[in-house]
Amino acid sequence: MNALRKELESDLGPNSWILDIHNDPFFEFFSEEAHILNSPHVNQAVLLFNTALNLLDRIPEDADRELHVLAGDYLFSKFYMMLSEHEEYEVLRDMMEMSKSLNSRKSELAMGDRMLRSQEMEWLLYGPMRYLISNGYIDSRLDKVIEASMNNLDITSLPYINQK
Numbered sequence: 001m002n003a004l005r006k007e008l009e010s011d012l013g014p015n016s017w018i019l020d021i022h023n024d025p026f027f028e029f030f031s032e033e034a035h036i037l038n039s040p041h042v043n044q045a046v047l048l049f050n051t052a053l054n055l056l057d058r059i060p061e062d063a064d065r066e067l068h069v070l071a072g073d074y075l076f077s078k079f080y081m082m083l084s085e086h087e088e089y090e091v092l093r094d095m096m097e098m099s100k101s102l103n104s105r106k107s108e109l110a111m112g113d114r115m116l117r118s119q120e121m122e123w124l125l126y127g128p129m130r131y132l133i134s135n136g137y138i139d140s141r142l143d144k145v146i147e148a149s150m151n152n153l154d155i156t157s158l159p160y161i162n163q164k
Contacts, residue, residue: 004044005021015071026047026050026145029141030043035138041088045079046091052073054125055068055075056072083095095128095131102123102127126149
């Protein structure tokens with residue numbers, strides 16, 4: 001995981017601050033090899049995918065918009081490269097299906113047509129992480145990291161939460 005962090009920082013150069021990966025509890029959790037149960041490359045790729053999804057859920061300052069989008073695109077491209085390099089096409093397909101479902105639900109929420117349950121909020125933000133747990137890629141102690149993250153979340157900062 002440290003090699004991946006260094007690669008991300010090197011590729012993004014002085015703009016790597018946008019990811020804030022040294023303060024990210026998920027990167028810390030994934031850095032501990034004891035938590036990885038299977039296929040470290042799948043865990044790393046899905047971490048990047050989930051990080052990109054959550055990065056793009058935030059609304060950046062005007063001056064940071066281009067960097068914000070480019071950093072998200074960069075993480076997605078690393079995700080695709082990592083999985084295709086290891087021929088993990090089933091995981092790739094699963095993440096694409098999940099991405100379609102997540103984006104559809106976020107669009108519905110932005111239109112304000114239904115209420116949001118807390119369990120659904122967790123799925124919207126951490127569905128890819130839950131996939132890793134349920135498919136035996138990573139230790140279930142990741143649930144604690146997800147729970148802590150959810151407890152620190154201000155959902156009103158998410159653009160798809162209807163403010164009415």
